[in-house]
Amino acid sequence: MANYKQFILVCGGTGCVSSGSGDIIDKFNEVLEKKDLKDSVQIVRTGCFGFCEQGPIVKFLPDNTFYVKVTENDVENIVEEHVIKGRRVKKLLYEEPENKEKLEESTQMPFYKKQVRMALRNAGAINPEDINEYIANDGYLALGKALKEMSRDEVIENLLESGLRGRGGGGFPSGLKWQFTKKAKGDKKYVVCNADEGDPGAFMDRSVLEGDPHSVIEGMALAGYAVGADEGIVYIRAEYPLAVQRLKTAINDAKEYGFLGENIFGTDFNFDIDIRLGAGAFVCGEETALMHSIEGYRGEPTTKPPFPANSGLWGKPTLINNVETLASVPLITLKGSEWFRKIGTEKSPGTKVFALAGAINNVGLVEVPMGTTLRDIVFEIGGGIRDNKAFKAVQTGGPSGGCIPSEYLDTPIDFDSLSAIGSMMGSGGMIVMDENSCMVDVSKFYLNFTVEESCGKCTPCRIGNVRLLEILERITSGRGTHKDLKSLEDLGSVIKDSSLCGLGQTAPNPILSTYHYFKDEYIAHVDDKSCPAGACKSLVxxxxxxxxxxxxxxxxxxxxxxxxxxxxxxxxxxxxxxxxxxxxxxxxxxxxxxxxx
Missing domain, CATH: 3.30.70.20 (Alpha-Beta Plaits)
Structure with missing residues (x-):
């Protein structure tokens, strides 16, 4: 039995894997073997640490040393200096941009200081392919507690009292959705995990599944017990091969350990999980389109009611939650609703995971309490704007959201506050833009995405968004008129009011928000035939x-x-x-x- 004195955690998320973290792990194993250190030092392949800008990341325990931008060529030096001589390799420590101070531990870094990791609690801390590491971190205790000590109604009541709202974008009270599904009549019920993450720049769900798949499995099992379902399905896009592979491993291990299957924890509760791969259609993130895809049909939405809780997969009551929502459920069940409500705001308790990208110094995955301001996220956690340029706007909610200008930087991040200023939480994409971003061009980018991803079922989305895109193309090429500006507002409002599903209903949001807050840029494109940001090629x-x-x-x-x-x-x-x-x-x-x- 090895008696490990040190643990070397190496990021195994997609970003770091693409930057060579697999080669770094192989090199560590080779050097440790050569120096006869394999019995005292263990290498752990983890999930994403979140600080993607600084990857590949290597973290030492128990001294908590945090190395950034590590390469395969650094490994021999790390082993010689840190493992053998007990000295930190200073050149690989994170350097604070402002004062050039070398920071040894992640807790010292502004990127992590204001974060509270709940959904990401184990990402970067455990080996996601080792069920024993999840169990060692209170894994499956919540499921055991629920099955042994709580009734189905008590599990749901605890979730209701917690105030958890769906993290997939809509913000609907999760406990209420569970309650509806439990009360629905049906001889068969399903639990579906919506992992069809499609927003440009978003990678929240992927990172949770890559770094801590068991938290989602446990959340689904708890949901199955609460609503009376015996079958769960994870709908995940095929473009996430690492997440799919780790999820499959976790499901198989959970079955082997008895956390899935028949008579779980010696009770009469049976629950199993299967995986369905999506082909990457953005519209399949909408729950009715998602269900049609699982059933083998074209991924198109249908009108509601009936809601999935009453008539979902194959006409049976179906509970649908996204990855982040389900990953939070075990903690709420284990620690209680009061504990959860102490974090975040009164109407939006808990935390939210954001994929922070764009013209920002610290690109990465962050998890903050609800109520944290945009300013804190952009300038404290995100490290400010790249190349010392001026902040212009931040897009939240992906193609369905809006662009928020600098005057709203002190807006707290929660469902209601973002809606009040013309944006939305969405699934958690957050794109930061600087002075060189043209807001007309930005709205065209998002609308082009929506047009490409439209299923084409309803006329407002299929035709209306194409007309909007044509107007934006005229404006950005110097052929726009004031009539076009009026049409953007009028047509955008009609599409919002008449489209069939959330994709079409929110498609005009980027246009309407940028036109509201940056109207002068639109007018400059029309009157002066110029692009103030210098981004529209035809006008440059x-x-x-x-x-x-x-x-x-x-x-x-x-x-x-x-x-x-x-x-x-x-x-x-x-x-x-x-x-x-x-x-x-x-x-x-x-x-x-x-x-x-």
């Missing part, structure tokens, strides 16, 4: 200053269409007819002679 012009240009010809060499002419050591000129506005010359010039207007 590159000019060479005759005073600053020294005729080095660097711009000439990179221009792909030979649009720049001039003699050596003499000012050059750009042929505007030939210029394709790729920006290569602008990026290459070292003398600031080329301007973008």
């Amino acid at each position: 012009k590159y000019l060479i200053s005759s005073e600053k240009c020294i005729g080095c010809t660097a711009c000439v060499r990179v221009c792909p269409v030979e649009a720049i002419k001039g003699e050596i050591k003499k000012p050059h000129e750009i042929d505007q007819e030939k210029c394709i506005k790729c920006g290569a010359c602008y990026q290459t010039c070292r003398f600031g002679a080329i301007s973008k207007i």
Whole structure:
């Protein structure tokens, strides 16, 4: 039996795996074997630590040392210095950007200081493919407590009192949904985990499933017991191969240990889980479309009622919750509703996981108490805007959300506060934009995504959003009119009111919010035929200053269409007819002679 004195935790999330963390683990094993240290040091492949910007990450226990941007070439030095000599490798420690201080532990880092990890409690802390590590961290205690000490109604009542609201975007009270499903009549009931995460830039559910799949399995089993279901299905997109593989491993281990299957914990409760792979259709995140896909039909939504709680999969009562919601349930069951309500706000208790991306220094996955302000997330946890540029807006809620300007940075993050300013929580995507972002172009990006992902079933979404996209394309190419601006508002409102499902109903949100808060940019595109942010290629012009240009010809060499002419050591000129506005010359010039207007 090995007597481990040190544990080396290596990030095994998708981001770090793609950056070579697998090779780092192999190298650690090789070096430890060579130095006869395998019996005293254990390598643990974990899930995502969250700090994606600094990956691959290696963490030592018990001294809590946190190494960032580790490569395979660093491993021998880490073993020699840290494992053998007991000295930290300073060059691999995180450096605070402002004061250049080297921080040794993650608890010292601004990125982690204001986080409270509940759904992500085990991600980056355990091996997600070892059920024993989950059990060692109170895993399946909640299921045992519920089956042995609580009635089905008591489990639901505890969830109701906790105030947990669905983390998939809608924010519907989870306990109420469980209650409806329990009361529904049916000889067969289902529990479905919605893991069809499709928002651009979102990777919350993926990270939970990769880093702590048993928390979701336990949450589903608790739901099955509470509502009277004996079968669960995880609907997950096939583009998440690592999450799928770890989920399969976890389900098999849970069956072997008796946490799934028949007579769980010696009771008469039977529950099993299967996996269904989605083909990546964004609309299948909508619960009725998701169910049709599971049944083998085209993923299209249908009108409600009937709601899934009464008539879901194959016409049977069905409970549908997303990954983050289910991962929170074991904690609430084990620790009680009062404990949960102490975190977050009165109407939005608990925490929320966000995928923080865009023009931000600390890209990554963060989990904060509800009520944390946007300012804290962007400037404290996120480390501010990249390259010291000015903050412009933050998009929350993905294609269904809205863009929030700087005057609302002190808005607390919760379901109601975000709705009040024209955005929404969504599943947790959070894209930060700087001064170089054109808000008209941003709305076009999201609408283009929605048009591509529309199932086409209802006319407002199928036709209306295409018309909106055509209007935005006219505006960003300099052909827009004031009539187009009016049409954006009118048509956007009609689509919101008349589309069949949430995808169509919220599709105009990015347009309506950016038009409301950044109307001057839309007007500049129409009246001045210019893009203030310099992002719309059709409206951008590159000019060479005759005073600053020294005729080095660097711009000439990179221009792909030979649009720049001039003699050596003499000012050059750009042929505007030939210029394709790729920006290569602008990026290459070292003398600031080329301007973008």
